[in-house]
Amino acid sequence: MSFDKETANELVPSLQEVTENYYKIKSLLKKTPVISWEGELKDKILGSDAEIFIKLELLQYAGSFKPRGGLTVSQVLSQDEKKNGLVTVSAGNHGISLAYIAKKIGAKATVCLPASANPFRLQKIRELGAETIICEDVHKAFEKAESLKQEKGMFFFHPFEGYGMTLGHGSLALELVEQIPSGFDQIVISVGGGGLCSGVAAGLKQHPLTVGTKIIAVEPEGADALHQSLKVDKTVRLDSRWREIQNLMLTGYYLSPYKISVVSYLRHAGYTPT
Numbered sequence: 001m002s003f004d005k006e007t008a009n010e011l012v013p014s015l016q017e018v019t020e021n022y023y024k025i026k027s028l029l030k031k032t033p034v035i036s037w038e039g040e041l042k043d044k045i046l047g048s049d050a051e052i053f054i055k056l057e058l059l060q061y062a063g064s065f066k067p068r069g070g071l072t073v074s075q076v077l078s079q080d081e082k083k084n085g086l087v088t089v090s091a092g093n094h095g096i097s098l099a100y101i102a103k104k105i106g107a108k109a110t111v112c113l114p115a116s117a118n119p120f121r122l123q124k125i126r127e128l129g130a131e132t133i134i135c136e137d138v139h140k141a142f143e144k145a146e147s148l149k150q151e152k153g154m155f156f157f158h159p160f161e162g163y164g165m166t167l168g169h170g171s172l173a174l175e176l177v178e179q180i181p182s183g184f185d186q187i188v189i190s191v192g193g194g195g196l197c198s199g200v201a202a203g204l205k206q207h208p209l210t211v212g213t214k215i216i217a218v219e220p221e222g223a224d225a226l227h228q229s230l231k232v233d234k235t236v237r238l239d240s241r242w243r244e245i246q247n248l249m250l251t252g253y254y255l256s257p258y259k260i261s262v263v264s265y266l267r268h269a270g271y272t273p274t
């Protein structure tokens, strides 16, 4: 399957598209384990009746869910795009993922990071062979990536935005359905730019076994751009007061229209922002 990188940005991936893509990238991913959280602490916080599953996506290749979307986007890159190199902005995890993918497909990757980026992640990106550019903050990192795109024709590999990212992150939903076939009442997903949440919601809210699952999207306090946007059904960009948080998760200011439209569409299918 291939998708048009420009026009597809208008669309919410259908369950069929999420499924086809899942089978396409499956062999490139690890099926990360789901564990059951049991014990006194869980009982104390959530009650002994609550059954809690945790999906260990930190065991995914490159250490996070990011390659799900990244590998999906990488499948539709042209030879020219690969030749000119890939550039991105990252607080860490997406940068590691892009460096990992670029190495696999034989492309050059450049990752622009805020100076506050986690040193362990920075080192990982470098070890995987990507070039790193340290910028004053995440705003400057976006400016730098944009200028490299313009000047050198590099492909801007967005950290969370776009149809391909949503499509690929949807694979996590399908894996969960396979791993917990009895279904689950609620799922809690952390939100930075909204890519993970839009993909998982696209998979779960269209799947017959999980259509009734309540999706709880969690945002950092003070950077609840998704919540604010859903209240008014358009993209709300928060101001830069929350730069510390934005540097950590690329959240708030950078929430993008595609994610909002996917998530607002899914809200009508029972998605619940929190």
Ligand SMILES: Cc1ncc(COP(=O)(O)O)c(C=O)c1O
Pocket: 064, 091, 093, 094, 159, 160, 190, 191, 192, 193, 194, 195, 196, 197, 249
């Ligand atoms: C571990 C982890 N969880 C969740 C997120 C949020 O993902 P998104 O930006 O797609 O909302 C990120 C983003 O970097 C992350 O690294």
